[in-house]
Every structure is written in structure tokens, then in C-alpha cells.
Amino acid sequence: MAAPAEFDLIARIRERLAGRDDVVLGIGDDAALLAPPAGRQLVVAMDTLNADVHFPEGTAPADIGWKALAVNLSDLAAMGAEPAWCTLSLSLPNADAGFVDAFLDGFLALATTHGVALVGGDTTRGPLSICVTAHGFVLPGQALRRDGACVGDDLWVSGTLGDAAAALAQWSAGGDMDASLRARLDRPTPRVGLGAALCGIATACIDVSDGLLADLAHVCRASGVGAELDVDALPASPAFIANVAADARRALQAGCGDDYELCFSAPASRRAAVEAAAAGHVQVTRIGRIVAGGGVAARDERGEPWEPPATGYQHFG
Amino acid sequence: MAAPAEFDLIARIRERLAGRDDVVLGIGDDAALLAPPAGRQLVVAMDTLNADVHFPEGTAPADIGWKALAVNLSDLAAMGAEPAWCTLSLSLPNADAGFVDAFLDGFLALATTHGVALVGGDTTRGPLSICVTAHGFVLPGQALRRDGACVGDDLWVSGTLGDAAAALAQWSAGGDMDASLRARLDRPTPRVGLGAALCGIATACIDVSDGLLADLAHVCRASGVGAELDVDALPASPAFIANVAADARRALQAGCGDDYELCFSAPASRRAAVEAAAAGHVQVTRIGRIVAGGGVAARDERGEPWEPPATGYQHFG
Numbered sequence: 001m002a003a004p005a006e007f008d009l010i011a012r013i014r015e016r017l018a019g020r021d022d023v024v025l026g027i028g029d030d031a032a033l034l035a036p037p038a039g040r041q042l043v044v045a046m047d048t049l050n051a052d053v054h055f056p057e058g059t060a061p062a063d064i065g066w067k068a069l070a071v072n073l074s075d076l077a078a079m080g081a082e083p084a085w086c087t088l089s090l091s092l093p094n095a096d097a098g099f100v101d102a103f104l105d106g107f108l109a110l111a112t113t114h115g116v117a118l119v120g121g122d123t124t125r126g127p128l129s130i131c132v133t134a135h136g137f138v139l140p141g142q143a144l145r146r147d148g149a150c151v152g153d154d155l156w157v158s159g160t161l162g163d164a165a166a167a168l169a170q171w172s173a174g175g176d177m178d179a180s181l182r183a184r185l186d187r188p189t190p191r192v193g194l195g196a197a198l199c200g201i202a203t204a205c206i207d208v209s210d211g212l213l214a215d216l217a218h219v220c221r222a223s224g225v226g227a228e229l230d231v232d233a234l235p236a237s238p239a240f241i242a243n244v245a246a247d248a249r250r251a252l253q254a255g256c257g258d259d260y261e262l263c264f265s266a267p268a269s270r271r272a273a274v275e276a277a278a279a280g281h282v283q284v285t286r287i288g289r290i291v292a293g294g295g296v297a298a299r300d301e302r303g304e305p306w307e308p309p310a311t312g313y314q315h316f317g
Numbered sequence: 318m319a320a321p322a323e324f325d326l327i328a329r330i331r332e333r334l335a336g337r338d339d340v341v342l343g344i345g346d347d348a349a350l351l352a353p354p355a356g357r358q359l360v361v362a363m364d365t366l367n368a369d370v371h372f373p374e375g376t377a378p379a380d381i382g383w384k385a386l387a388v389n390l391s392d393l394a395a396m397g398a399e400p401a402w403c404t405l406s407l408s409l410p411n412a413d414a415g416f417v418d419a420f421l422d423g424f425l426a427l428a429t430t431h432g433v434a435l436v437g438g439d440t441t442r443g444p445l446s447i448c449v450t451a452h453g454f455v456l457p458g459q460a461l462r463r464d465g466a467c468v469g470d471d472l473w474v475s476g477t478l479g480d481a482a483a484a485l486a487q488w489s490a491g492g493d494m495d496a497s498l499r500a501r502l503d504r505p506t507p508r509v510g511l512g513a514a515l516c517g518i519a520t521a522c523i524d525v526s527d528g529l530l531a532d533l534a535h536v537c538r539a540s541g542v543g544a545e546l547d548v549d550a551l552p553a554s555p556a557f558i559a560n561v562a563a564d565a566r567r568a569l570q571a572g573c574g575d576d577y578e579l580c581f582s583a584p585a586s587r588r589a590a591v592e593a594a595a596a597g598h599v600q601v602t603r604i605g606r607i608v609a610g611g612g613v614a615a616r617d618e619r620g621e622p623w624e625p626p627a628t629g630y631q632h633f634g
Contacts, residue, residue: 028539029463030395030524032360035456036353041341044436045348046404046450050443078347087363089448119361126367131406131448133363138350146346186414207347220343 008167009090009100009123016104022033023085032119034085040137045075055186056160056171061099063186064130065106070188073114073208074136074260077138077195078207080144081117081136091126103130106187114192142192144198144205149223153265155288156190156274158281160237161212166244180239188260195262196282197277205264211257213308216296222245226293229254232301235285252293255308265290326417326440333421337434340402348398349436351402357454367495368445372503378416380503381447382423387505388526389429389451395524397461398453400433408443421544423504431509457498459521466540470520470582473591473604475508475598477554478529483561485581491562499555502573505577507555511601514594515581522581528574530625533613536582543610546571549618552602555599571615572625582607 014027014194025033036042049068050057069086076083089106092099100123111118116134120221136138163184177185191207198205204223206215213229220227266274271286278284291297298306327551329342340488342350353359366372366385386403393400405424409416417440428435432449494502508524515522519539523532530546537544551570561569583591589602595601608614615623 010367020594025460025462030392031360031398031451032520033396033455033462034359034361035457035459036359038355042351042353042359043348043403043452044351044402044452046438048408048439048441048443048446048447048448050408050441050446053442067432075347081348087361087450089365089447090361091365091367099475120363121363124365124367125370126365126446127444129365129367129443129446131365133360133361133404134348135452136348140352143342143350145342145350175384195617205347 009095009097012097012100013104015231016108017118020084020113022187023117024120026117026119032087034119037137041140041143043076043079043136043138043143044133045072045080046129046131046133047071047075048286053123057226059186061102062106065103066187068108068132069107070190070260072132073190073192074188074207074209075191076134078144078192078205079138080142080195080199080205081138081190082193083114083136084110085119085132085135086118087133088118088121090123091129093125093128136201142199144195144202144223146204146206147224149204149265149290149292151225151292152268153290154268154286155227155229155265155273156284157192157205157235157261157263158284158288159261160235160240161208161261162240162244162249162253162256162260163169164188164190165252165291166240166256168258171250178239180242181243182235185258188258190303191262191282192261193224193281194278197281198264201270201273201277202264207258208261208263209257212254212263213296213298216263218237220294220296226291227288227296227298228291229288229298229305231298233285233287235283250306251309323576327415328414329414329417330421331424332593334435335429337401337630340436341510343434343436349404351436354454354462358457360393360396360455360460361450362389362399363448363450364388364392364447365446376503378419379423379541382420383427383504385447385449386427387507387577389449390427390507391505391524391526393451393453393510395461395522395579396455397459397512397522398455398515399513400431400451400453400509402434402436402452403428404450405438406448407440408446410445437452442609443617448504452600455516459516461512461519463521463523463536466521466536466542466582466607468542468607468609470607471546471585471588471603472546472580472582473601474525474552474578474600475511475595476577476578477552478525478576479552479557479558479561479566479570479573481505481575482569484558484574487551487568495556495560498560502575505575507577508579511579511598513593514598518587518590518594519581519583520577523580525576525578525580526574528612529571529580530615533580537611537613543608544605544613545608546605546613546615548623550602550604550614552600567623568626576586
């Protein structure tokens with residue numbers, strides 16, 4: 001019997017994989033068999049990327065592979081978890097080995113960086129769609145959650161905001177994307193090291209995927225608090241400043257998604273600890289504070305209220 | 318800020334969920350936080366259903382929900398695992414609350430039967446597609462795998478074969494599907510209890526999803542053995558016999574998929590143990606034997622070689 005194309009693709013994936021000691025049985029059976037470490041909790045994230053929804057037409061297959069894993073590792077980072085294993089479901093219009101090879105170039109490059117083993121999943125026919133489930137570990141009681149922010153806490157964000165949104169805006173306007181901005185859109189950096197280092201310091205954490213205002217609103221709702229955001233304090237990259245007019249910056253930085261930075265709260269008394277935790281990983285910037293009440297109030301550098309033109313990415317229009 | 322439609326859908330899902338003591342944090346954060354039991358291995362399966370590929374147009378949303386979980390629980394069953402948690406990624410063309418409610422009716426009915434908690438995932442815009450990751454537990458060294466079949470073992474299958482394929486054949490021919498056959502196509506029964514009971518008895522196991530011949534070939538390859546299949550010994554349901562002409566039965570039973578029965582090998586000395594393990598779960602039938610060599614040789618009741626017209630479902634045409 002000739003092996004159907006699906007099994008050829010799976011064999012193609014399987015032969016490129018690195019193992020881990022805690023993977024008892026990886027790709028090739030009905031399910032993966034894994035040995036979780038004793039005394040840890042398991043952290044599980046699952047995110048899907050659909051063509052034309054989560055990445056623009058014409059995105060390089062290697063970048064799609066990178067991003068599909070990155071958005072899931074970003075969720076683990078937001079919990080302070082150490083990544084370990086992932087599964088991948090790849091729906092393709094046809095059994096395109098060239099696409100799969102290039103996709104794996106990006107996917108496995110990021111997996112290798114974080115010591116993540118691809119242990120299972122499936123390949124199937126359908127419109128281009130990639131679903132990943134990522135697994136990691138935390139010590140019991142140490143996970144960063146959305147519901148721990150306290151009145152008086154500082155509000156922080158990692159890296160810079162708005163780069164991916166600026167690239168998408170250039171693309172939507174029919175122009176070329178700036179290479180540096182586009183790299184942030186196509187190959188976001190999950191802040192895994194920072195997230196783990198913040199365990200025991202940050203009181204709440206979320207990754208900025210739907211847009212800072214929308215994601216911060218989730219933290220406020222879960223924690224039963226409000227937030228004041230200093231919108232002119234948001235960190236911006238040189239490429240962002242060079243490519244975006246001054247009057248368009250706030251909306252892209254506060255209102256749009258795809259940054260995959262960590263937004264977190266920490267007691268004002270722990271500023272030195274936050275800086276020390278971030279050192280060697282990524283710059284962190286104070287961007288506001290947690291207050292009593294509810295909702296997010298953004299203010300400009302003059303202290304005037306600022307309202308965004310849109311509130312984050314909406315998956316359903 | 319108005320909550321985008323995605324968050325409404327997630328809230329809709331969340332309010333219907335039952336918990337488990339080992340779910341520290343379910344839907345509503347960046348990732349789920351779970352407490353695996355000490356001394357068990359983790360079993361992880363991931364399968365996707367795409368519209369028009371894995372279910373016919375017009376399939377009821379509740380049946381799609383059932384099947385999306387069932388095919389994953391079937392993979393856990395084939396490993397002998399006890400199901401515990403699942404995550405769900407639901408891609409929908411639009412935020413259709415009616416679809417989601419009905420989908421959950423089927424999905425949660427099966428989850429409740431097996432004590433499975435839905436702990437996370439995402440909802441997003443895209444062509445209708447459902448990806449599920451299912452998690453379960455086994456005792457170390459007890460998992461049923463594909464690679465343990467030994468020369469001289471009996472070959473068994475659970476339940477009956479061909480019902481789902483017969484329903485699909487009726488549908489493809491433009492006719493009405495027999496209700497009983499269609500129920501097997503739309504609401505397959507994952508053989509979770511049987512799988513767990515076979516730990517320590519079966520030497521290899523797989524679930525019949527792509528078709529018996531194709532799936533049995535996986536076992537033979539993984540185990541380094543061959544198999545002789547008595548094609549006229551394959552168990553058939555009354556509905557199958559009533560609806561399928563005698564000369565079409567073998568191909569549907571041996572060559573087509575979507576049965577989600579367990580095919581397993583066990584030493585001939587353990588026949589009574591196999592029957593005892595199956596009692597109270599589902600009927601099991603001896604359908605052949607494991608032999609030296611490789612590949613699957615099917616024979617009819619006269620002992621003549623039988624060749625199928627097709628070899629299982631191919632995900633890529």
C-alpha cells in the first residue's frame with residue numbers, strides 16, 4: 001500500500017525533531033506520552049493562526065511557523081512558565097512539502113531556542129490554518145495570573161509597543177513595510193525569560209496580543225481594580241518613531257495588537273527587583289499605576305484624558 | 318470599552334463548564350494551570366476537524382461538537398489513558414452564538430460522560446474548523462502503543478466496522494443516510510473504558526480512524542511484524558448488513574475510516590483476559606493474527622487473498 005501524502009508529511013516533520021528526556025513517546029503513535037516533573041503545575045496554552053486573519057497574504061512560510069509557536073510561548077511567558085512541549089495541527093490546502101519544510105524552519109528555530117519539543121499533532125486538508133498547544137511548568141503558587149493586581153501597584157510593559165501595528169498599517173495602506181517593523185510583526189519575541197524572572201515579583205501579568213488597552217482591561221476586570229495609563233510614556237522603537245507620524249502613535253501603541261510584550265503590575269516597593277529581573281532579558285518601562293475602581297483611564301503627558309479611536313483587535317467584526 | 322464578540326463567546330463557553338479538583342485555573346487567563354497527579358505519565362492527543370473534509374456539509378452543530386471531542390478521546394483510548402482535560406480552538410466564519418451553544422451541547426455532553434474538563438483554547442475568525450487537544454493519564458509503562466505487537470498474537474477489534482463509511486457512501490450517492498448508520502458517523506463512541514481495561518493485556522493498540530487496513534499497517538510498521546486479516550470475520554452491525562450489498566461490505570469495513578473502534582493485538586494465551594476486560598464496555602471480535610514479515614495480508618473466508626479497492630482515507634487527494 002502506498003502511504004498517503006499525510007504520512008509523508010508527518011515523516012518529514014518527524015525526522016527533523018530534537019528530543020527531550022521527559023518525552024517518553026513523541027510523534028508517531030495515537031498520542032504523545034510525557035513525564036511531567038514532580039512538584040510542578042502544568043501550564044497549557046492553545047492559539048490558532050488563520051490565513052488572512054492572523055497574518056497577511058504573502059507572509060513567508062518560515063515566518064508563519066515562527067509566529068504560530070511564538071504566540072503560544074508568549075502565553076506561557078505571561079504565566080511565568082518554563083516551556084517544555086508543544087503539539088501542532090497544520091491544515092493545508094494541499095500536501096505542499098516545500099511549504100512544510102519552510103514552515104518548520106521558522107517553527108523549529110524558535111522551538112530550539114527555548115528547548116521545546118514538538119511531540120504530536122496532525123496534518124490535514126483544509127484552508128491554511130495552524131493550531132498549536134504549548135505546555136510548560138511552574139512551581140505551585142508561583143504562576144503569574146491576571147487576577148492579582150493591587151491598588152497602588154506600578155504598571156509596566158516590556159520592550160516597545162506599536163511596531164507590529166505600524167507594519168500592518170503600512171501594508172493595509174498598500175505600501176511597503178519597513179523591514180524592522182515587519183520583523184516585529186512576523187517574528188515576535190516571546191518574553192519567556194522575563195516572565196519566569198517575574199515570578200514572585202509581579203502581581204499580575206498578561207501578554208499584549210489584542211492591544212494594550214484591551215489586554216489591560218482584562219487584568220482590571222480579573223483583579224477588580226482600575227488602571228491609569230500614561231499613554232505618552234509608552235516605549236517606542238526608533239523604527240516606529242521614524243515611520244509613524246506623531247499624531248498616529250498613541251493609537252497604534254495603545255490600541256492595536258500583535259506586540260507580544262508583557263504588561264504586568266508590581267508593588268512600587270519592588271522597582272529595583274523588577275529592573276533586576278528584566279536585566280539581561282529586555283528593557284521594561286513604567287507606564288502607569290493600578291487604582292481603585294474599574295476600567296482603564298489613559299492620560300497624555302499634560303494629564304488630559306485620551307480616548308483611543310479603536311479598542312484592540314476584534315476577532316469578529 | 319465594549320467587549321469584542323470574541324470575549325462574549327468565551328464568556329458563553331465559560332459559564333457552562335464543570336470543574337475538576339485538579340484544574341487550578343481554567344478558561345480566562347493566558348493559559349490553563351493544571352495539577353497532574355503524582356506518579357502518572359501525561360498522554361496528549363491533538364486532532365482537527367475541518368468543514369467539508371471531516372464532516373459533511375449540513376452536519377448538526379451538536380454533532381460536530383461531539384465528534385471533535387470524540388476523535389481525540391478515541392486517541393487517548395487507544396493509549397489506554399484516563400481522560401482528564403481538553404482545550405478547544407474554534408474558528409468560525411462569524412460570531413454565531415447559536416452555533417456555539419449547539420456545538421457545546423454535543424461537546425459538553427461527551428465531556429461530562431468522561432469527566433473531562435474544558436480548560437482553555439481560543440475562538441477566532443476563519444473557515445469553520447475545530448481543533449481539540451485532549452490530556453489524560455496512564456501509569457508509567459502501562460500505555461498501549463503501536464510498537465508492541467508480537468508474532469503469534471491474536472488481532473482484535475471492538476464494536477462493528479463500516480457503519481460510518483456506509484453512511485458516507487449513502488450521502489455521497491445523493492441519498493438519505495440511514496439514521497442508525499448516520500449516528501455512528503456523527504457521534505462515534507470513543508472506547509475509553511475498553512482502552513483502559515486493556516492495559517497490561519493488549520500488546521499494541523490503535524484506533525480505527527483512517528480505515529482498518531491503513532491503521533493496522535501502522536501497527537505492523539511500528540512493531541516490525543506483519544498481520545493476517547480475516548476480512549470476512551469483521552464484525553458488522555444489523556444496520557450495516559441491511560443497508561450494504563454483500564459485495565460492497567469488505568471494502569467499507571476494511572478500507573474506510575471514521576469507525577473509532579480499537580484494533581489491538583494480544584497473546585493467544587490471554588483470550589479470556591481480553592473478553593473479561595471488554596465485558597461491560599463493548600463486544601470484541603478476533604479478526605486475524607500477527608505474523609512474521611511486514612504488511613497486512615487480507616484473506617476471505619475461503620482463504621483467498623483479498624485486495625481492497627482503496628486503502629483508507631487520504632487527507633490529501
